[in-house]
Amino acid sequence: MADEKKLVNENVPGNFFVDRTCINCDTCRQLAPDVFADQGEYSYVRTQPVSPLEEVHAMRALLACPVGSIGNRSKIKPNVMDDFPLPITDDVYYCGFNSAASYGGNSFFITHPEGNWLIDSPKYLPHLVRRFTALGGIKYIFLTHRDDVADADKYAAEFGAQRLIHRDELSAQPESEIVIDEREQLDFAPDFKIIVTPGHTRGHMVLLYKNTVLFTGDHLAYDPDDDSLYAHESHCWYSWAEQTKSMRRLLAYDFEWVLAGHGNRGHLPRERMKEKLSELVARMH
Numbered sequence: 001m002a003d004e005k006k007l008v009n010e011n012v013p014g015n016f017f018v019d020r021t022c023i024n025c026d027t028c029r030q031l032a033p034d035v036f037a038d039q040g041e042y043s044y045v046r047t048q049p050v051s052p053l054e055e056v057h058a059m060r061a062l063l064a065c066p067v068g069s070i071g072n073r074s075k076i077k078p079n080v081m082d083d084f085p086l087p088i089t090d091d092v093y094y095c096g097f098n099s100a101a102s103y104g105g106n107s108f109f110i111t112h113p114e115g116n117w118l119i120d121s122p123k124y125l126p127h128l129v130r131r132f133t134a135l136g137g138i139k140y141i142f143l144t145h146r147d148d149v150a151d152a153d154k155y156a157a158e159f160g161a162q163r164l165i166h167r168d169e170l171s172a173q174p175e176s177e178i179v180i181d182e183r184e185q186l187d188f189a190p191d192f193k194i195i196v197t198p199g200h201t202r203g204h205m206v207l208l209y210k211n212t213v214l215f216t217g218d219h220l221a222y223d224p225d226d227d228s229l230y231a232h233e234s235h236c237w238y239s240w241a242e243q244t245k246s247m248r249r250l251l252a253y254d255f256e257w258v259l260a261g262h263g264n265r266g267h268l269p270r271e272r273m274k275e276k277l278s279e280l281v282a283r284m285h
């Protein structure tokens, strides 16, 4: 619950506000970029929502905020609880309810005839359990790396799901059911390719779905302001040289979507995405 007594100074007057417990994780700015902006150390309300749609976006940000730093003084609020998981494209969803345990990282969900996938983990909430159940449960939980596992163990127990994690990240979820030892690539199932991308952490992995959607964890993200792909050098915990090599290896793959753990998602035509990736690799070198 956001606290009126801890308001950040930059909030513009109106119903929505951010308080100083904000961890500057970017979740609200992704969900409602017209309403929330980055001060440098935290987010703030730069424009109050005007249209009903902007209000819906701001309310989704309020719900998704991992630390409850967003408040809404309005007595009449749109009910957006059932919006999550939020469809992104076809059978791919953004879960919402980012967890502070994963530094506010995004998690995603895929509905698939051979069993559904959760990619990294949101907070464990009865609401999401109900929604995942209605969508057919969870068969696999793909963990990109140690930082973003959040409540994966609880979802695994709830749904009898199998967690996939690289051996080098195993300490984050030691009871994981499937441990990946590959160093480069694993064709895990039709439609699902696991690509090992050491750099951000030693055993970081990304998941390529239908050669179209790349779930990138903290390896790669998209900057909509600059229309470019980027990697977080200041948040590279293992090896920037290794991350650069891993990025170059990604040039061998085709995809249209980048869905990041931290940072914005991007959607570009394949050729354009590859150009942007080439530019990033050159910059990293």
Ligand SMILES: [Fe+2]
Binding pocket: 145, 147, 148, 200, 218
């Ligand atoms: Fe991370």
